[in-house]
Every structure is written in C-alpha cells, then in structure tokens.
Amino acid sequence: MYKKVLLNYPDRPNPHCLAEYEAGGGYQALARALREYQPEHLIQMVQDSNLRGRGGAGFPAGLKWSFIPKDSAQEKYLCCNADEGEPGTFKDRELIDKVPHLLIEGMAITAYAIGAKKAFIYIRGEFSFWANRLEEALVEARQKGFLGRAILGTDFELDIIVHHGAGAYICGEETALIESLEGDRGQPRYKPPFPALQGLYGCPTLVNNVETLCCIPSIITRGAKWFKSIGPEDSPGPKLFCLSGHVRKPGVYELPMGISLRDLIEKHGEGTRSGKRIKAVIPGGVSAPMFPEAELDINMDFDSLSAAGTMLGSGAVIVMDETTCMVKVAKRIMEFFYHESCGKCTPCREGLEWLVKILRRLEGGQGRQGDIQQLEEVCAHIFGNTFCPLGDGAVMALRSVLKHFPEEFSYHAEKRDCVVNSGVLG
Amino acid sequence: MNYSPPERVEPGDSTAMVLRNKIKAIAQRYPEQRSALMPALYLAQEQYGYLTREALEEVAATLDLSLVRVYEVATFYTMFHTEPVGKYHLQLCTNVSCMLLEAETLLAYLEQKLGIKAGQTSADGLFSLAIVECLGACGTAPVMQINGDYHEDLTIEGLDRLLGELDV
Numbered sequence: 044m045y046k047k048v049l050l051n052y053p054d055r056p057n058p059h060c061l062a063e064y065e066a067g068g069g070y071q072a073l074a075r076a077l078r079e080y081q082p083e084h085l086i087q088m089v090q091d092s093n094l095r096g097r098g099g100a101g102f103p104a105g106l107k108w109s110f111i112p113k114d115s116a117q118e119k120y121l122c123c124n125a126d127e128g129e130p131g132t133f134k135d136r137e138l139i140d141k142v143p144h145l146l147i148e149g150m151a152i153t154a155y156a157i158g159a160k161k162a163f164i165y166i167r168g169e170f171s172f173w174a175n176r177l178e179e180a181l182v183e184a185r186q187k188g189f190l191g192r193a194i195l196g197t198d199f200e201l202d203i204i205v206h207h208g209a210g211a212y213i214c215g216e217e218t219a220l221i222e223s224l225e226g227d228r229g230q231p232r233y234k235p236p237f238p239a240l241q242g243l244y245g246c247p248t249l250v251n252n253v254e255t256l257c258c259i260p261s262i263i264t265r266g267a268k269w270f271k272s273i274g275p276e277d278s279p280g281p282k283l284f285c286l287s288g289h290v291r292k293p294g295v296y297e298l299p300m301g302i303s304l305r306d307l308i309e310k311h312g313e314g315t316r317s318g319k320r321i322k323a324v325i326p327g328g329v330s331a332p333m334f335p336e337a338e339l340d341i342n343m344d345f346d347s348l349s350a351a352g353t354m355l356g357s358g359a360v361i362v363m364d365e366t367t368c369m370v371k372v373a374k375r376i377m378e379f380f381y382h383e384s385c386g387k388c389t390p391c392r393e394g395l396e397w398l399v400k401i402l403r404r405l406e407g408g409q410g411r412q413g414d415i416q417q418l419e420e421v422c423a424h425i426f427g428n429t430f431c432p433l434g435d436g437a438v439m440a441l442r443s444v445l446k447h448f449p450e451e452f453s454y455h456a457e458k459r460d461c462v463v464n465s466g467v468l469g
Numbered sequence: 470m471n472y473s474p475p476e477r478v479e480p481g482d483s484t485a486m487v488l489r490n491k492i493k494a495i496a497q498r499y500p501e502q503r504s505a506l507m508p509a510l511y512l513a514q515e516q517y518g519y520l521t522r523e524a525l526e527e528v529a530a531t532l533d534l535s536l537v538r539v540y541e542v543a544t545f546y547t548m549f550h551t552e553p554v555g556k557y558h559l560q561l562c563t564n565v566s567c568m569l570l571e572a573e574t575l576l577a578y579l580e581q582k583l584g585i586k587a588g589q590t591s592a593d594g595l596f597s598l599a600i601v602e603c604l605g606a607c608g609t610a611p612v613m614q615i616n617g618d619y620h621e622d623l624t625i626e627g628l629d630r631l632l633g634e635l636d637v
Contacts, residue, residue, distance in 0.1 A: 107491060127605045128606070129603070130564045130565055130566065130602070130603035131565065131566055131607050132603075132605060132607070133605045133607050133608050135605075136605055143537070161486050161500065167605065168546070168548045169548070169605065169617075170605065171603055172618075202498075206501070206504075206507070207506075207507065207511065208507075208546070209510075209511075209548040209549055210547035210548030210601075211505055211545065212602065212603075225501070225503060225504055226503040226532075226534075226542065227477060227542065228542055228545040229545065231548070233582070241626070244501055283606060283609065287486050287566040288565070288569045288570075289569055289570075293608040293609070293610070295610045329565055359607070361565055361566055361607075370470065372566075372568075375563070375564065375568055376565060379564055379602055379603070381567075381603065382602055385545075423512075428598065457508060
C-alpha cells in the first residue's frame with residue numbers, strides 16, 4: 044500500500060495551518076538542510092534522487108539547479124510556477140490549498156541551494172483564494188523565523204513574493220513567466236540564453252513547478268535513495284494525477300509514478316460514470332496526444348508515455364466515453380490553443396486560427412472537400428516552426444485525434460453529420 | 470460576493486493619491502518597480518471599475534512608464550478589462566473536461582435566463598457572461614467563476630440557486 048508523501052495529512056482538519064504542518068514534522072527538512080548540508084550537497088542530493096520536473100517537461104530537477112552559476116556576483120532568483128493552466132490539471136491548487144507550507148519549505152531549501160535571497164510564486168490570477176492562502180502561510184512562516192533574515196539562526200535570508208498572473212496560459216512557459224513577472228506581455232523569449240544564466244532582470248533564475256518544489260523536503264529528510272525507490276528509477280517519486288472527464292470518481296490522486304493508466308482510471312476512478320465504454324484518454328493535459336481505449340495498459344511515467352508517442356505532461360488524465368464526438372473535442376482543444384496563442388510568431392498565431400475555422404465548419408456540418416487534408420497541411424506548417432512549444436503542443440494534440448479517429452472526421456466531412464449522433468459507430 | 474461599486478476618481482484627487490500610494494508600496498517589494506505593473510493594474514481596476522484611460526494614465530504616471538507600455542500589458546491579459554463589465558461577471562469554463570460534463574447546456578441556459586449571449590453585458594449592467602478557458606478545477610467540472618469566486622460541480626438547479634442568491 045502506497046503511503047502518501049505530498050498530500051499526507053491524516054486526521055488533521057486544518058493541514059494548511061503552520062501548527063498542524065509542524066506537528067506532522069514540517070520545517071524539519073529546512074532545519075536539516077541549513078545545518079547539515081552545504082548548497083552543493085543539496086543539489087547533488089536532488090540530482091541523485093532523479094526527481095524530474097512536474098510542470099510538464101520532465102526535465103531533471105537537480106540538473107536544472109546545477110546550471111545556476113555558483114561564482115556569479117549577480118543576484119539569483121527562484122520562481123515557483125503556480126500558473127496551473129494546462130486543461131485537465133488541478134493538482135497545484137490542491138497542494139496550495141492543503142499544504143501551502145510544504146511549498147514554502149521546498150522553496151526555502153531550493154533558494155538556499157541555489158543562493159537566492161528573493162523568490163516569487165507566480166500564481167494564476169483566477170486562483171485569488173489560493174493566493175490569499177499562500178499570503179497567510181507566508182505571514183505564519185515569517186513569524187516563526189522560517190522566512191526573513193537569519194532563518195533558524197543561520198545567515199540565510201529569504202523573502203517570497205506572491206505575484207498574480209492575469210489569465211494567460213502562455214505564462215506557464217518559463218520565459219513568458221519571467222517576462223510577465225517583469226511587467227511585460229507574457230511572450231516567450233528566445234533560448235539560449237536559458238533562464239539559469241539570464242532570467243529575471245537578466246540574472247540567474249530557476250523556475251520550478253509547485254509539485255516539483257513540494258517533493259524537495261522529503262528528499263532531504265528521507266534521502267535520494269528512498270525517493271528513487273518509488274516507481275521507475277529514471278522517473279521516480281510520488282505523483283499527483285488529476286482525473287477528470289467522464290470518470291465516476293474524478294479528483295487528485297497521489298500515487299507512485301509509473302502506475303498503470305488502466306488501474307488509475309478503473310480502480311481509482313471507478314471507470315466511466317455512465318458505465319459506457321471508454322473511447323479515448325488524454326494522459327497529460329490537452330497538449331498530450333490522446334489514444335484510444337485499446338492502449339490503456341501503459342505506465343504513467345515520463346519515459347513510458349514518451350516511448351508511446353505521447354507525454355505525461357502535468358499528469359492530467361481526461362477520460363472520454365463512447366458518446367464523445369472526437370471532432371468536437373479536437374475543435375475545442377484547438378479553440379483553446381488559438382485563444383491562448385500569444386501572437387508573437389506567425390505559424391502559431393495564424394495557423395491556429397485556420398485550424399479552428401476548418402474544425403468549426405466540419406463540426407457544424409459545413410465541411411468542405413479537402414478539409415481534412417488542409418488540416419494536415421496547416422499542422423505541417425506550424426509544427427517545428429514556432430517560437431515556443433505551444434504551437435507544437437496544439438499540433439500534436441490535433442494529429443493524435445486525426446490519427447486515431449479518422450472515420451469521425453471523414454463522416455463529418457462527407458455526410459455533414461456526426462457518427463456519434465447518427466449512431467453509425469459505437 | 471466581494472464586489473464593491475466603482476468609485477469615480479479624477480487624477481490628482483485624494484482617491485487617486487490613495488491608489489498611487491498603494492502602487493508605490495507594492496513596487497517597493499520588487500527588485501525593479503516595473504514588476505509592479507500587473508499588481509498596479511489590478512488595484513486600478515478595483516478602484517475605477519475597469520481600466521479607463523484615466524486609470525491607465527494614473528498607473529503609467531505612478532510607475533514612470535509610457536501609456537502605451539501600460540496599455541499593451543492591460544490588453545494582453547484576459548483578466549484586465551478595458552471595457553466596463555457587469556456587477557456580476559459570470560465566467561463559465563467550456564474547455565474539454567467541463568464540455569464533457571455538459572457545460573454547453575449550462576451556457577445555453579444562462580444565455581436564455583439572462584437574455585444575453587456570451588461576451589455580452591446585460592442592459593442594466595448587472596450581468597456579464599463570458600466563456601473562459603480552463604479554470605484549473607476540472608475534477609469538480611463544470612466550473613464557473615462569479616467575479617473572483619469559484620462555483621464547482623454545477624448543475625442547472627445549482628445555477629438557479631446561485632443566481633437567486635445574488636443581490637440584484
């Protein structure tokens with residue numbers, strides 16, 4: 044039986060309060076990190092743990108930390124990415140709601156490891172309730188000397204600022220987040236230089252997701268070896284999976300990395316709420332290519348999903364039963380990306396509008412000869428030609444629907460009707 | 470609902486001074502004051518009701534930024550409004566997880582009940598209805614925000630109850 048690490052607060056009514064967090068051993072990891080370890084040891088521990096970033100890309104966290112220059116005279120900054128916006132994802136909200144101090148403790152340890160004295164939590168603007176929860180937790184932490192000057196009697200100091208986004212998905216991309224934090228439009232920057240060398244205000248900057256930072260305290264107290272023993276060794280650790288869509292028991296599930304997708308949906312989510320068959324599943328937020336029910340026997344970790352041509356992304360699983368029109372799903376996903384395109388580069392800005400126009404007419408029964416071919420052509424013009432991964436993500440998502448459900452698109456194009464409504468299939 | 474009616478302020482009067490002081494206090498927390506632009510826009514929006522030309526000018530003057538710089542940021546983010554919005558801003562998510570659980574039925578119901586289409590504000594200025602992208606609460610879909618507050622696991626009956634509780 045897996046014992047929760049992140050959302051671990053048995054029988055405590057107010058786990059977000061400092062007193063209860065401390066009662067469960069909270070801030071002991073910070074104390075140990077400051078007293079027993081040099082920053083470079085902490086970076087080595089996180090590298091040894093094989094922790095991979097939970098925001099979507101799965102980049103090795105310790106390696107990312109190690110890119111921050113150690114001998115630079117410049118200020119260094121830590122930014123927590125709490126701009127949770129990948130459709131299907133609602134795990135960081137849960138962490139902030141239940142254990143805001145776990146995040147603050149993880150950030151304090153991380154800031155110490157990279158030599159940052161100032162840190163930011165960039166939280167999506169809609170989460171104002173949870174931003175307030177963080178502000179309250181920060182006040183508590185400052186009062187008890189876990190933040191501020193001379194933390195726990197050492198010469199380490201840290202201030203954390205909560206910065207509210209204002210409704211732009213693209214700000215979850217780390218260079219767009221930095222632009223936004225500097226008071227600009229959230230448009231991605233060219234890389235290189237990477238933020239580790241030139242990030243916020245041109246200074247070395249580390250950007251990590253909420254869940255990634257929440258993994259840090261347990262790595263310090265229980266060790267890299269323990270962390271690596273949870274799930275597959277190259278992609279280990281506790282993982283929050285978000286289940287939504289046509290599933291009977293949606294929600295955030297903390298489970299070991301690498302569990303079977305079928306078990307996640309059927310055992311934990313108890314299958315579909317209608318009892319009908321599953322048609323398709325998106326495994327990691329709408330940017331992640333979807334696949335049909337036949338491919339559900341797959342392990343939920345970065346490498347397994349990548350090998351299958353999709354991605355773990357943010358761990359957001361969206362379940363669709365057999366009543367779902369896949370053309371409509373494709374249209375809605377493309378409307379999302381079109382709306383969220385920052386407008387900086389042409390293939391994304393113009394291409395996504397074309398895709399939306401074609402999909403809207405296909406779905407609405409106004410499809411034209413050659414529409415499906417045109418979708419594929421526009422995809423080819425976007426993919427690999429955009430400034431940031433948003434355009435690629437949109438194309439990968441659309442291509443996966445076209446690949447697995449071509450008959451639904453051709454039915455819409457030829458019969459100007461939907462296979463689901465007409466009852467031809469399923 | 471944490472809604473307060475917009476106060477009329479003119480640049481230079483005491484209310485504008487209060488806004489300026491609040492913005493300056495926030496700006497001091499950041500290593501560079503330009504980072505205070507988004508918090509300043511939120512404050513100005515709260516004060517003026519929406520981001521009027523005067524509000525944008527006030528922010529620009531306080532942070533020593535050009536008006537166009539402030540305007541380009543104000544128009545990039547969906548949560549900043551350069552047009553008036555209703556007293557109650559209904560923002561319904563119709564992204565995939567919400568769509569699968571009939572968000573479009575709720576949208577049609579709201580449009581019919583309020584007599585406005587998505588993207589419009591009622592003539593009496595009470596309601597604005599908007600379709601929004603994922604609100605990050607997909608486990609409790611369908612989801613809608615009324616002003617800043619989340620309402621989850623929505624149904625038609627739930628919508629009726631919510632709207633009935635509003636002070637109109």
